[in-house]
Amino acid sequence: MKRDNLVKQIADYIxxxxxxxxxxxxxxxxxxxxALDVVQDSxxxxxxxxxxxxxxxxxxxxxxxxxxxxxxxxxxxxxKVVTVDDEFLKNCxxxxxxxxxxxxxxxxxxxxxxxxxxxxxxxxFEDMKLDEIAEILxxxxxxxxxxxxxxxxxxEIKMEA
Amino acid sequence: MKNNNIEQLKKExxxxxxxxxxxxxxxxxxxxxxxxxxxxxxxxxxxxxxxxAALMAFTVLINTSPVFAETLSAVPIMKNVIKVLTxxxxxxxxxxxxxxxxxxxxxxxxxxxxxxxxxxxYIEENKKxxxxxxxxxxxxxxxxxxxxxxxxxxxxxxxxxxILSIGRYVVNTVGSSSTTFKYDTIDKKNEVLISLPSLFxxxxxxxxxxxNIKKQMVEQYEADKNKFYWVLxxxxxxxxxxxxxxxxxxxxxxxxxxxxxxxxxxxxxxPGYMGIVEFTIPTEIISNILVSTEYIK
Numbered sequence: 001m002k003r004d005n006l007v008k009q010i011a012d013y014i015x016x017x018x019x020x021x022x023x024x025x026x027x028x029x030x031x032x033x034x035a036l037d038v039v040q041d042s043x044x045x046x047x048x049x050x051x052x053x054x055x056x057x058x059x060x061x062x063x064x065x066x067x068x069x070x071x072x073x074x075x076x077x078x079x080k081v082v083t084v085d086d087e088f089l090k091n092c093x094x095x096x097x098x099x100x101x102x103x104x105x106x107x108x109x110x111x112x113x114x115x116x117x118x119x120x121x122x123x124x125f126e127d128m129k130l131d132e133i134a135e136i137l138x139x140x141x142x143x144x145x146x147x148x149x150x151x152x153x154x155x156e157i158k159m160e161a
Numbered sequence: 162m163k164n165n166n167i168e169q170l171k172k173e174x175x176x177x178x179x180x181x182x183x184x185x186x187x188x189x190x191x192x193x194x195x196x197x198x199x200x201x202x203x204x205x206x207x208x209x210x211x212x213x214a215a216l217m218a219f220t221v222l223i224n225t226s227p228v229f230a231e232t233l234s235a236v237p238i239m240k241n242v243i244k245v246l247t248x249x250x251x252x253x254x255x256x257x258x259x260x261x262x263x264x265x266x267x268x269x270x271x272x273x274x275x276x277x278x279x280x281x282x283y284i285e286e287n288k289k290x291x292x293x294x295x296x297x298x299x300x301x302x303x304x305x306x307x308x309x310x311x312x313x314x315x316x317x318x319x320x321x322x323x324i325l326s327i328g329r330y331v332v333n334t335v336g337s338s339s340t341t342f343k344y345d346t347i348d349k350k351n352e353v354l355i356s357l358p359s360l361f362x363x364x365x366x367x368x369x370x371x372x373n374i375k376k377q378m379v380e381q382y383e384a385d386k387n388k389f390y391w392v393l394x395x396x397x398x399x400x401x402x403x404x405x406x407x408x409x410x411x412x413x414x415x416x417x418x419x420x421x422x423x424x425x426x427x428x429x430x431x432p433g434y435m436g437i438v439e440f441t442i443p444t445e446i447i448s449n450i451l452v453s454t455e456y457i458k
Contacts, residue, residue: 007195011191011195014187014191015187015191018183018187022177022179023174023175026177027174027177036434037433039183039186040186040189040433041334043191043194044190044332044334045310045334046194048194048312048334109170120170124167124170124171125171125174125175
């Protein structure tokens with residue numbers, strides 16, 4: 001069946017490029033466990049909404065978009081404040097926390113808004129064409145271009161300072 | 162200067178270490194979602210007998226309007242039509258909000274009390290799920306944000322001459338996803354519902370089975386470091402309480418080889434990437450306390 005084929009095609013694609021998807025997720029959520037969660041959720045989401053893939057030739061941008069959305073969702077969720085009672089806090093070993101690597105790249109990229117960050121990653125790290133980026137981020141190409149130049153300017157200043 | 166920066170940034174990006182678990186996570190996620198998509202396909206196969214669209218409208222009507230359903234069963238010719246519908250479903254598709262719920266329905270049991278009590282339970286479970294979904298969707302809509310997905314359905318785990326095990330699953334997607342499974346096992350000959358305590362002479366099964374599961378967890382981890390469980394005997398990095406013992410009415414089913422299988426939901430005893438975990442209990446260790454060897458051999 002056509003749908004079966006498509007699902008298989010998507011699965012193959014994910015298996016081949018899993019490391020790229022993981023890196024992309026990691027560049028957003030910045031820790032191993034969360035990045036793995038994002039990859040997992042993206043797969044669930046992708047395969048449960050195969051119908052939203054309009055053109056089978058566009059699996060890659062389609063899945064990139066899902067990964068980015070899942071990453072942003074997770075970040076958004078983490079921003080929410082969770083209240084816990086004292087008892088719980090006492091029982092927590094506060095020394096055990098997820099390890100976040102802190103290097104210049106992250107600091108420089110961090111200072112960019114999310115939509116600009118995605119563009120830099122996709123354009124320079126994943127070597128994508130501007131029109132592909134436009135498709136992934138659901139923006140028109142000139143918006144992407146102007147954001148890209150703005151981000152580069154911002155980055156240059158940040159890196160030199 | 163600019164290019165240098167970008168090159169350096171790229172190098173750092175490409176140097177992001179890939180954890181060993183990635184393979185397993187991807188593999189499991191693909192495997193699990195394949196099961197669900199397959200199930201969905203079957204639905205269309207079954208319904209394609211009649212015009213699918215008409216049937217869909219039909220189902221929604223039956224689900225939403227009890228009056229309509231009753232009217233149908235009152236008309237003699239239509240009575241059979243309702244019997245053909247071995248499922249009921251709720252579908253919501255609105256931008257980022259998706260719900261697909263499929264309700265199993267058991268038919269053909271002579272023990273009508275059991276049949277209707279099970280079917281009623283399935284319908285109520287899904288109705289509750291559906292109402293919760295609608296409520297959540299409304300509140301998210303007010304904030305003009307969010308993504309919400311619910312997907313529920315069922316799998317027939319075992320269908321032999323004596324045993325019928327049905328698993329119902331619910332996949333909740335709110336940012337990340339969670340999956341829960343619930344099982345019912347029916348003795349087809351005597352037409353009774355089998356509960357976990359009813360299989361054993363006394364409550365010693367809780368400890369015997371728990372100990373075996375803990376042993377299996379450690380063994381699996383020793384063999385493959387990716388198979389991580391929250392259990393004593395495996396070095397823990399988090400403060401999550403380790404698994405102690407199964408509950409009296411732990412989720413279980415009996416597989417086609419007549420073995421008892423204990424099932425845990427996602428996050429119950431292991432990190433999310435492990436998904437739903439199941440343990441097959443060797444019959445030797447429980448044979449002494451089994452009431453009979455009719456179901457489990």
